[in-house]
Amino acid sequence: MGVPDEEDLDLRGFDFIVVGAGSAGSVIARRLLDSTDARMLVLEAGGAQDDAASIVNPPQWVENLGSRYDWNYQYAPAPHTGNRTIPLARGKVVGGSGSINALVWARGNRADYDGWAAAGNPGWEYESVLPLFQQAEDWEDGANEYRGAGGPIRVERAKDLHPVAQALIDSGLSYGMPYLDDMNVPDPLGVGPVSMNVRDGQRCSSWRGYLKPVADHPRLTLLTGAHVHRLTFAGSRCTGVEFERAGRGYRAGAASEVVLAAGAIDTPRLLLRSGVGPAGDLRRLGIDVVGDLAGVGQNLQDHPILAGLCFEAEEALPAFNNNLEGSTFFWKSRSDLPVADLMFVSVQIPYVSPEIAQEFPPPPNSFVIAPGLMRVESRGQIRLLGAGADAPVEIQPNFLAERQDVDALLAGIELGLDIASQPAYRKIIRNWVAPSRPMTRDQAVSFLRKSCLTYFHSAGTCAMGPGPEAVVDARLRVHGVEGLRVADASVMPSITSANTYAPSVLIGEAAARFLAARPPAGSST
Template sequence: MPAIVRIPEKPLEKAYDYIVIGAGSGGCPVVRRLIDDTEATVLLIEAGEAGIGIREIDDPAEWVPLGRSRFDWGYDYAPAPHAKDRVIGIPRGKALGGSSAINALMWYRGHPLDYDAWDAAGATGWTFQDVLPYFKRCEDWEGGETEFRGAGGPLKITTSKTLHPIAQAMMDGAGELGIPVIDDPNGATNEGATPSNFNVFEGRRWSSANGYLFPILDNPRLTILTGSLTTGLIIENGRCVGVRHVVDGRTVETCATSEVVLAAGAIDTPRLMMLSGIGNARDLGDLGIPVVADLPGVGANLQDHPLIQAFVFRAAQPLGPKTDNGGGTMLNWKSRPGLAQADVHAFPVQGNSAEPPLRARYDMAGEVFSLGFGLMHSKSVGYMRMLSADPRGPLELQPNYLAEPSDLEALVSAYHTIMDLASTPAYRDLIAGTAAPDRPLNEREVIDFIRDGCSTFFHPCGTCKMGNDEMAVTDPRLKVRGIDGLRITDASVIPVIPTCNTHAPVTMIGERAADFLKEDA
């Protein structure tokens, strides 16, 4: 990476071979591989600003305030019926790097069975063995190349140099409960307590922009346009031939001679599709949008992991400065015996991470730390819906958290495991008492605590799923059904949510999409 990173100013041409919309985890790999491996010209359009040289972005410990900053789209989930009709914010990155520029810096790809489930759901050819080479291609893993890990790739991946005491306690306490302690969650299994993998290098965030874009900024075939909102796709005779986007306050049209690649994320990719007449014909008609392609799956199948924020404990000793991303380790285990893979997840927080209803109910004054926990194998499914034909208009984003009874049951089980974890000798010198909850709860109160603490892991996906059924929006090569020259390479194509943060799988999707584009050129 150059010492001083800048985006070269270039005139906007009338046409490029490829146009990529969105500079996040799925878009950046596509751009990099097209520039490195072909002679194509590429235009990358990003609605946000560059976000280069911003202390809050660069500092791993300062990621939380990036939500609701100018680098966040500012979306909210609609009132959640099973979470007391609370409005839950859903941060989405708005800068080069997309959400990898504002997320918790986690590099985590879940369990091999997650990807076998994609194949079984109709995304044929996406088993773990199919996608493992693309995961490895992404990585520059501090431990070097192994059967499961890659080295020399664009994304730096490291672990904590010195675990914070509350992070170390999670690993030690898990061992005392009989939960495995493992070296690497991105190996043959993710079950157990383990140091987290971070996109951090030399103490700074290493986003998709750092890894994939910054080394090629001066390539003459690449044009990067920031601050440009894409408002529509240009479809002619069943083919996407370009895009409409805003440049300096006016709408322009730019053509793509090969393909347009949508990588705007699980919210803005389906929105752009619907704005362009691609979606559920009935819904488009209600908004007065002419139908170009009736694809009822656009906006359906919204999935996200419910996160319960959080158990809060009074610290028995000063916590000191934040280290890593404010966490450092994580824990994956089974909510009940007999499951094929771990389904629940927990992590430490070097501070107070409780949701507002819990902050209002409990006294959390003084120095505290938290244990967040959530469900990574969630079954509840929601939807997204446009409420206006305005490209900047309101959306209804409904994840339907806790709608499936099995999701709530798993979280109740996880609650009790976290209580047991905090009671192990590993935490004896760290906990001076409980703040939230401040006493043992009965089963009804546990459910109430979960509903009050329900939040998001920031993992929306599935809204333009790939597959082969009538609700599939793309085929397994990520081509939009019924429209030539249009492909999707972001979290919206995920058919079944994996048991992990979505940055890693979406980066893998982008890497694989680049191969598809090159093969189909």
């Protein structure tokens, strides 16, 4: 994997340092190797193993949750979700969260990107980013107006649908939804098979598609198990990083730029620890201020998913397949909305929260219809709790803090139960499990607060834009700091209205283009 022994480490002469070999970082490193003559250091805190069955075999992805491939973060308790601690999986392996997630390739809605541009980020409108999506993809049907072919990420429809996945499609159709043969059309509204990043039946992550094939490149040094503790600065210019590996401390410099691609939790944490963030908060922790940026760690957004509407099957369900889902639909919680705000998946296992399982114990032969809210109003934050290298952070998403989110998910519960009442599902459902009977509004509110979990789509904590709460500009440069960019889901000013993996790959593609076009180090332009 291009990883030198400890005694052979030569940390001189790098043009770029990329922190994180995940969904975006792997993209950046590969594209810069291909388009420049730069020398690169890529630092990944996770491990090197990438061939575990839970990583490569789609139906086993849930085995990664809480495993040694998971950093096992947690969302802090909040009254809106019953003061529960909610597990937040983050990938602790090359490929990052893209190596442990549910393998869904979903761009979201064109309005997501047009909204980014309208918020003061020119070049991010849908028509501008579409070519970047296309160059990333190898769509099974080949290139067309909206899809790409020959890219590093193989994308295919779920095949041989499981009965509960097929029932979601058939029930959506009988409910009146359009059929979507491709869930990545510009304005998805309807039901169909999920698009998955798989090749030959195995996960095709950013790591496996982009960086692993060139891991031995002579201009690439990739270090796993490398924990970056802080950024180094000369005045307001970022000059490199300090990191620890195998119990030893190191310092590495970058002649051109440092790129943070550590994700929406660890990127802001590293910035805060390095003195880039709200000045008052940093001074209270005894951290010297390099850049006073109020937005670092703010604007946290995630998609809540209800786990879940659970049903006992009439007959023994067959073996799990695809990504344990296989089908999905986008729909509106209110008919007057301009775009879909709900995304449902069928889950082939009884995927319910511990609180729902205690109240409604699911039998083993059961499955779930899970509503997720994709356009959230609630905003949270990340707060650094100490100045040390291992200081923890409090991660608070504020799920369900806004009434609009509660109302939308209540509509989602009602819609999910309507879908479960369609003929295709009635044929395979023996009993309702959770809930066991129709609910009043108060009961439904209690249900959603107990069943609310995360889609693992943390985003927004280093938002892109021109305003006082923004952290990076439209070319992903950190405001007020030279030689430093952020390129991961943290830069989203507003979260996309579907899974965030494909947009994170897009952000990596965009960052690589910006970096390749920058003037050489020392240039006056």
